[in-house]
Amino acid sequence: MPTRFRWMRLRPQETALIAITAVWGSTFLLVHWAMQYSGPWFFVGLRFLLAGAISVVIFRRALRGIRWRDIGTGVAIGVMIHLGYGLQTVGLQTIDSSTSAFITAMYVPLVPLAQWAVFRRRPPAMAFAGAGLAFLGLLLIAGPDALSFTLGTGEIVTMISTLPIAAEIILISVFAGRIDLGRITVVQLLTAGILGLLTMPVVGEGFPEFSWVWVGCAVGLGVSSCLIQLTMNWAQKSVSPTRATIIYAGEPVWAAAIGRIAGERLPVTALIGGALVVLGILASELKLVRRSREKSPTSGE
Numbered sequence: 648m649p650t651r652f653r654w655m656r657l658r659p660q661e662t663a664l665i666a667i668t669a670v671w672g673s674t675f676l677l678v679h680w681a682m683q684y685s686g687p688w689f690f691v692g693l694r695f696l697l698a699g700a701i702s703v704v705i706f707r708r709a710l711r712g713i714r715w716r717d718i719g720t721g722v723a724i725g726v727m728i729h730l731g732y733g734l735q736t737v738g739l740q741t742i743d744s745s746t747s748a749f750i751t752a753m754y755v756p757l758v759p760l761a762q763w764a765v766f767r768r769r770p771p772a773m774a775f776a777g778a779g780l781a782f783l784g785l786l787l788i789a790g791p792d793a794l795s796f797t798l799g800t801g802e803i804v805t806m807i808s809t810l811p812i813a814a815e816i817i818l819i820s821v822f823a824g825r826i827d828l829g830r831i832t833v834v835q836l837l838t839a840g841i842l843g844l845l846t847m848p849v850v851g852e853g854f855p856e857f858s859w860v861w862v863g864c865a866v867g868l869g870v871s872s873c874l875i876q877l878t879m880n881w882a883q884k885s886v887s888p889t890r891a892t893i894i895y896a897g898e899p900v901w902a903a904a905i906g907r908i909a910g911e912r913l914p915v916t917a918l919i920g921g922a923l924v925v926l927g928i929l930a931s932e933l934k935l936v937r938r939s940r941e942k943s944p945t946s947g948e
Contacts, residue, residue: 660882660883660884661882661890663878663881663882664878664879664882664886664894665894667874667878668895668897669897669901670871671871671898671901672897672898672899672901672902672905673902673905674867674868674871675902677867677868678690678864679739680860680864681865682736682739682740683860684856684860685855685858685861686852686855687733687737687740687852688733688843688844688850688852689843689844689847689852689854690736690843690861690865691729691733691736691843692839692846693840693861694840694843695729695872696837696840696841696843696844696869697865697866697868698840698869698872699833699839700869701869701870701873702829702832702833702873703833703837705829705873706829706832709830710833713830713834714830716826717826717827717834718834720818720822720826721830721831721832721833721838722834722835722838723818724815724818724819724835725836725837725838727812727814728815728839729843729846730808731808731812731815732839733846734804734807734808734811735751735812737804738750738801738802738805739805740801741800741801742801742802750806751809751812752781753782753806753809754813755781755896756775756778756779757809757813758778758816758817758888758889759774759775759889759892761817762888765817770889771889774887774890777893777927778889778896779927780926780930781927784896784900784920784926785896785899786920787920787923813892816879816883816891816895819879820886820891823881823883824884828877828880832873832877835876836872836876879891896924896927899924
């Protein structure tokens with residue numbers, strides 16, 4: 648039986664995930680600027696508290712009927728957001744962006760493998776192919792220096808951050824269809840923000856001096872974080888965690904594009920890597936379809 652490829656059209660949910668991935672990637676420059684004036688946990692806490700406050704205004708009516716199921720699910724996802732974003736931000740204080748991009752890219756193949764191991768749900772073959780292409784592309788974007796790093800504190804912390812990032816994507820897919828969209832968005836954002844501020848005394852981080860730079864960055868990232876989490880919660884009701892991960896893998900491509908606008912020049916290998924990430928997204932949209940040969944009266948079969 649010959650096998651052929653069939654393209655799947657992008658659904659509105661997948662198109663929305665691509666759009667928020669572009670927004671997600673564009674936030675890198677804001678975080679980079681903010682880290683020159685603020686500590687990581689204060690900034691992560693403020694960012695998500697602002698995002699949570701915005702979501703409270705948007706979904707204030709839905710909160711009247713909030714259930715313990717909504718709270719529990721939102722807290723679980725919020726903890727993953729807090730750890731993923733927080734640890735990644737901590738790592739960026741001591742390692743460069745190319746090394747961080749390479750290490751963080753570990754969540755791309757990690758999600759389908761974790762989905763398979765935990766939920767006994769084997770992703771389609773093309774999902775693994777797409778994840779592999781995207782991971783290779785991210786490796787090229789990171790550059791040759793990413794392969795020669797030594798495991799310092801920044802590298803280890805960033806590596807650990809990939810685990811909650813993968814867990815967040817899987818948890819959203821598992822629970823998105825079972826709870827209220829507005830309620831879970833509010834709870835997870837506020838949880839991430841509160842935990843960010845509570846982490847400050849634990850790690851000995853003090854409050855930064857006032858600066859309009861971190862204020863402006865926090866407000867901008869608060870709005871974008873609310874938009875990102877709301878869209879993820881909505882779209883992943885029908886988009887698998889593996890396919891969503893492939894789409895999210897385009898984040899550093901968008902970040903590189905914004906960096907180029909800001910004056911950074913990309914090497915040829917990074918451009919090739921970006922093309923591979925896009926190819927990985929396209930590959931994940933393919934389905935293998937087997938044609939069955941029809942029996943004919945004269946075939947003798």
